[in-house]
Amino acid sequence: MKHRAATAAAVTAGVLLLEGTQASALAESRAPGVTGTDVSNWTGEVDWAGAADAGAAFAFVHATEGLDYVSPRFTEQYGGAADAGLVRGAYHFAQPHESGGRAQADFFVANGGGLVRDGRTLPGVLDLEDNPYGKKNKLDNCYGLTPAEMVAWVGDFTRRYRQRTGRDAIIYTTTSWWRTCAGDSAAFGRNPLWLARWGSEPGELPAGWKRHAFWQSADKDPSFPGGQNSFNGTAAQLRALARPPSPIRLTGRVSGSTYTVTVTNTGNTPVTKLKVAGRTSGGQKIVKVGKGCRFSGTAVRCTITRLAPKATVKLTFKVGPAKPGTAGRGLTVTAGGAKLALTAR
Structure with a gap:
């Protein structure tokens, strides 16, 4: 060159x-x-x-x-x-x-x-x-x-x-x-x-x-x-x-019948109108979600209006009991190109 x-x-x-x-x-x-x-x-x-x-x-x-x-x-x-x-x-x-x-x-x-x-x-x-x-x-x-x-x-x-x-x-x-x-x-x-x-x-x-x-x-x-x-x-x-890498990072944990997902903006600029989508597996149905989210059966959708640089938002999803013996229970979440899979014990 x-x-x-x-x-x-x-x-x-x-x-x-x-x-x-x-x-x-x-x-x-x-x-x-x-x-x-x-x-x-x-x-x-x-x-x-x-x-x-x-x-x-x-x-x-x-x-x-x-x-x-x-x-x-x-x-x-x-x-x-x-x-x-x-x-x-x-x-x-x-x-x-x-x-x-x-x-x-x-x-x-x-x-x-x-x-x-x-x-x-x-x-x-x-x-x-x-x-x-x-x-x-x-x-x-x-x-x-x-x-x-x-x-x-x-x-x-x-x-x-x-x-x-x-x-x-x-x-x-x-x-x-x-x-x-x-x-x-x-x-x-x-x-x-x-x-x-x-x-x-x-x-x-x-x-x-x-x-x-x-x-x-x-x-x-x-x-x-x-x-x-x-x-x-x-x-x-x-x-x-x-295609630029996603500034969004997803982490989470499972406690009993509750899934908690933490959404972090790792970038240097605000992220607005961020769509978060999730779906349960293993026969679990969502029964309760937090503000900014709506659900139907096994699916949930949330909108984060504004996520400042380096800021985090926690989303909580509660599920009903699965049928006894049902395997593969978990929750998969996507947001801004990031993906998270949580497995319930």
């Missing part, structure tokens, strides 16, 4: 490690799967409607780098991709030698990499690749960090990003860079992998990942404004990745 100080020579040679594939051998056709692109300030003004018409379903947009750079075209590119109907995501070009990972995650979140609950924003990307400023900072391709130090830095960034957004950052890298600079660590398998390898096959994956989520197979696509990328899944799965 292109960074703030890219030169024409660097772009031609490819800032990334090419895994033995030269730019002259870029794929003639796109990789299979849902196709997309990646852009930066160097891409300039983008015809997003044209990209969408050409088949682009998603785009990654360069947002930040280190602790002191925000792409001057980020807002227009990021908004333009969304306006054209693309699923979009922001990426942060890591500078591990400049500061801790936590600080760079905060900078990224504050300047475009935060969570947007619109159903079309992908998790933010941590871009890890060769040090492009070696002549200036006199450091090697791993920014002067040992593999253990690099793994610790990536861990600090990804943990902080999850704390701030509730999402696992996507990691963009090449297999060779990861093996050299991160010691082929297997510690980040929960983070979606955006694999960079220019050619006709993705090749071997870094340790810790059984599959890639995205693949950058070329730095240019003849029909798109930037790099050639594909999502390793269906369009529905891509939309699911862009």
